[in-house]
Amino acid sequence: MNKRKKAVVDHALQLFVENGIAKTSIQQIIESAGISKGTFYNYFSSKAECIEAILEQARYEASLLRAELMIGKDPTDIHVFANQIAVLWKINQESGLDVLYEEILHSGEVELKQLVLRHRLLEFEWFKLRLCEIFGDEIRPYGFEAAVLFYGMFQYLTFTCKITNHQSVSLEEIASTLLKYLEKIIDLILKEKTALLNPDKINTFIAVSKKQYSFDITEIKYRLKELAEQNLTNSQEEIVTAIIEEINREPLRTRILNALLKVLIDEFKGSEYEQTVKEIASLIWYDVRAKQLQQKST
Numbered sequence: 001m002n003k004r005k006k007a008v009v010d011h012a013l014q015l016f017v018e019n020g021i022a023k024t025s026i027q028q029i030i031e032s033a034g035i036s037k038g039t040f041y042n043y044f045s046s047k048a049e050c051i052e053a054i055l056e057q058a059r060y061e062a063s064l065l066r067a068e069l070m071i072g073k074d075p076t077d078i079h080v081f082a083n084q085i086a087v088l089w090k091i092n093q094e095s096g097l098d099v100l101y102e103e104i105l106h107s108g109e110v111e112l113k114q115l116v117l118r119h120r121l122l123e124f125e126w127f128k129l130r131l132c133e134i135f136g137d138e139i140r141p142y143g144f145e146a147a148v149l150f151y152g153m154f155q156y157l158t159f160t161c162k163i164t165n166h167q168s169v170s171l172e173e174i175a176s177t178l179l180k181y182l183e184k185i186i187d188l189i190l191k192e193k194t195a196l197l198n199p200d201k202i203n204t205f206i207a208v209s210k211k212q213y214s215f216d217i218t219e220i221k222y223r224l225k226e227l228a229e230q231n232l233t234n235s236q237e238e239i240v241t242a243i244i245e246e247i248n249r250e251p252l253r254t255r256i257l258n259a260l261l262k263v264l265i266d267e268f269k270g271s272e273y274e275q276t277v278k279e280i281a282s283l284i285w286y287d288v289r290a291k292q293l294q295q296k297s298t
Contacts, residue, residue, distance in 0.1 A: 001053070001056075001057060001060070004035075004039075005043050005053070006057065007033060008029065008033045008035060008039075008040065008043060008050075009050070009053050009054050009057055011029060011032040011033040012024075012029045012032075012033070012050050012051075012054065013054050013095060013096065013097070013100075014032070014096075015028055015029060015032055016051070016054075016096075016100055017095075017096035017099055017100065020103055021047070021051065021100065021103055021104070021107075021109075021112070022103075022107070024047075026040060026047055026050075029050065048109075048111050048112055048115065051100075051104075051112060051115060052115050054097070054100075055097075055115060055116075055119050058088070058091050058092065058095065058097055059088070059119060059122065061091055062087045062088040062091055063282075063286050064279060064282040064283065064286060065087045065091075065282070066084040066087050066286075067281075067282040067283075067285040067286040068265075068278060068281065068282040068285075069083050069084050069087070070084070070285065071258065071261045071262050071265065071281060071282070071285050072258060072259065072261065072262030075133055075134075076133060076134045078134065078176070078179055079176060081130055081134060081175075081179065082172050082175040082176035082179055083172050083175075084130070085127070085154075085171075085175040086170070086171035086172045086174075086175050088123065089154075089158070089171050090171060101116055104116050121205075123147075123151070124144055124147040124148065124151070125144070125147075127143075127146075127147040127150065127151070128140070128143030128144050128146070128147050129143070131143050131146055131147070131186075135183070135186060138190065139186055139189075139190065141195070141199040142186065142189050142190070142195045142199070144197060144199070144202045145189070145195050145196065145197045145202075146182060146185070146186055146189070148197070149182065149185060150178055150179075150182050153178050153181070154174060154175065154178055157174050157178070158171065158174060161174070217247070217287055220247070220280065220283050220284055220287070221244070221247065221248075223276075223280050224240060224243060224244050224247075224280060225244070227240055227273065227276065227277070227280070228240045228241065228244065230273065235267055236267050236268060236271075239260065239263050239264050239267050240264070242260055243257075243260055243261070243264055243284070246260055247284060252288065254288055257284070257285075257288065258285070261281045261284060261285055264277060264281055265277060265278060265281055
């Protein structure tokens with residue numbers, strides 16, 4: 001998403017949170033963003049498409065942060081997984097998206113409800129693949145059901161903590177504790193075959209409902225090239241060059257790339273390029289992880 005489009009999305013989100021979706025018109029978004037009607041319709045064909053872009057942006061940001069949390073870490077580390085789970089919930093809370101979700105789910109707007117459903121399915125699918133990575137492929141047929149159980153518990157526990165003023169309990173703590181509970185539930189499902197959802201029907205439903213996200217590796221390479229042309233220290237230049245060489249290799253050596261990305265982030269810590277480097281590293285790792293998980297699911 002380019003900067004101008006993202007600016008319009010940010011203005012729209014603010015208006016939706018303040019006034020509600022139904023009470024916010026396209027004209028209000030146009031005026032708030034300072035754009036023409038033609039520009040708006042060049043980006044979005046409708047208000048619903050604008051809302052979809054808001055949801056996609058939240059998932060995009062969550063994907064980058066989740067990738068950043070994983071760089072240099074053991075992918076089977078349950079604490080890393082718990083921190084990753086909390087990311088999207090924090091984004092939704094801080095941006096006000098959780099309020100929009102509630103409005104949509106209680107509205108009569110079928111198209112908007114389908115958007116929310118699709119994004120929930122994407123989250124469940126991500127959770128399922130991470131579960132398989134941590135607990136083994138034998139739980140794959142029950143991964144979606146496990147995701148439903150987990151997020152149901154997570155939602156009501158966070159809600160209860162909020163209304164009972166348990167502010168000291170973090171989202172990461174809730175996620176970590178529930179994963180321990182879920183591990184016991186998974187053991188029971190595997191042992192007693194108590195799953196209620198039919199895996200074949202779930203897979204068919206997901207296939208027609210979800211929307212895949214992809215990143216252009218060419219754009220990532222261009223940003224690395226731009227970074228390499230800046231006034232860098234010798235060690236910074238060396239690690240950037242090493243990353244460029246590594247992502248151009250066939251086949252990609254994921255373990256080596258993982259180690260290099262951690263060095264890259266550490267090397268630029270405290271510099272003017274720190275944030276840029278974090279985003280580049282997260283984009284690279286997300287692209288690699290997405291391909292890995294896609295291969296495992298096929």
